[in-house]
Amino acid sequence: MRALLAVFLLIFTLPSLAANTATDPYVELYRAGGWPEQRAHFHDALKAAQQRYRNSLPPAIYQALVDNSNQRFAPAAMDQRALASLRQQLPNPQPALTFLQSPVGRKIIASEVQATRRAQLAQNAQGIPRSQAGATRRLLIGHLVQALPAKEAGAEVSLALAGVAADSLSQMIPGLLGGEQAQGLLNGQRQRLMGQIAGDLDNTLLYVYRDLSDFELEEYISFAESAAGQAYYQAALAALRAGLNAEPNTASAGQ
Template sequence: MRVLLALTLLVLGMPALADNYQRLYQAAGWPEQRAHFNDALHAAQKRYQGNLPPALYQALVDNSNRRFAAADIDQRALSSLRQNLPDSTSALTFFESPLGHKVATAETFATRSDQLLKYANGLPRQQASEARHQLVQRLGKVLPAREAGAEVSLALASVAADSLSQMLPGLLGGGQAQGMLEGQRQKLMGQIGADLDNTLLYVYRGLDDAELGQFTAFSESPAGRDYYRAALAALRAGLSVSSDGQ
C-alpha cells in the first residue's frame, strides 16, 4: 500500500513539476524574446529580397521559416531547459517576484524591433555611480550576454548561407564552414563584450541600486548560475545552434 501511495503521489506530482518549467519559461520572458527574434528574422528576410533571384529568395524564406517556426523554437528551448536545469524552484521564485518581473520586462523591452531600430548605431552612453558600474561588471561576468548575442546574430546570419548551401551543395566544406562559424562567433562576442557594461546599464536603467544589487546577488548565487547556464543551452537548442557550433 505504501508503495502504491508513493507511486501515485509521484505520478500526480510530475505534471506540477513540469508546469514549473512552463511557468519559469513564461515568467522569464522567453515567449516574448522568441517573438522578437522572429520579428528580426522577418526583417532579415526582407533585406535579401531585392538582392537574390526569386528561387533563391523563396528557398531562403521557406528554410528559415521552417527552421525557426515559433512552436518548434519554444519546444526545443523548453525541453533543453528541463534537461539542463534540474531544480527550477529558485529561478522560478525569482522571476515570479516583483523584481524578477521587472528584470524580464526590461530585457524584453530592449529587444523589441522598434528599440533595436532606434539604437541600430549604438546605445547612448549611460552615466552611473561607481557602485552601479561595479554591479553591472559583476553581472557581466555571470549573464551569458556575449554568448547569447553571438548565437542570435549567427542564427540570423545563417539564413542566407543555409539556403545557398541547399541550392549549391558542397559550396563550403564542413571544416571550412565550421572554422568560419567559430571565427565569426568569437568576433561577435568580442564586439558585444567591448560595450557590455554600457549595454547592461542601459537595459537595467529602470532598476534602482538596491534592485540591481538584488538581481546581481541572485545571478551570482548557485541557483542563478545554474539558471543562466541552462538558459544559454536552451537558447542554442531553440535556435538549433549547439555549444560547439554544430
C-alpha cells in the same frame, strides 16, 4: 542593434503549452521570463533579416532563403528542442522561477522586454546612448556582466539571424563548404561576435536596467552569482542553442 536583441534571448517561450503552466514548472519558468514577448521580438528580427536580402538575391534563391529560415525557426520545433534541453540541463527550476516571479524579477523582465521592442531597436539603431553612470553603478553592472552568459547568447542569436542566407546557398549548392571548413568559419565568426558584444556590454546593460535602483541590481547580482542562478543561466544558454539548432548535432540531441 541586433546584439541588443540577442543579449536577452537566452531561451524561448512555449506559447503552445501555455495551458499546462499550472502543472509544468518549466513552462511556467519560460512564461515568467518574458519569453512570449521575446519570441515575438525574435521573429520580428527574423523577418527583417529576410527582407534585407529581397532585392539582392534572385527570386528563387530569395524564396529558398525564406522557406528554409521559416522551417528552421518554426515555433513548435524550437519549443521542442529548447524545452527538452532545459529539462535535461536544469534539474530544479524552482529557484529561478521564484526569483523571476518576485517584484525585482518582474521588473528585470519588464526592462528586458521593453529594450527589445521593435520601436526601441529602431530608436537606437545608430547605437545606445553612452551612460553617465557613477563608479558604484558601473561596478554593479560589471558584476552582472561577469555573471551572465550574455555575450555567448548574443553571438548565437546573431549567427542564427546572419546565417539565413548561408543555409539556403548550402542547400542549393551542396558541398559549397566542407563540414570542417564551415565549422571553422562558424567558430571564428562566433568569437568575433562575442568580442564585439563584450566591448559594449557594460553600456548596454546600463541602458537596459536604467530603471532599476542600485539595491535592485544588488538583488539581481546575488541571484545571478548564486549556484541556482548560475545553473539557470547556463541551462538557459544551452536551451537557446538547442532552440536555434546552432550546433550540427543539436537537433538529434533535443529530440
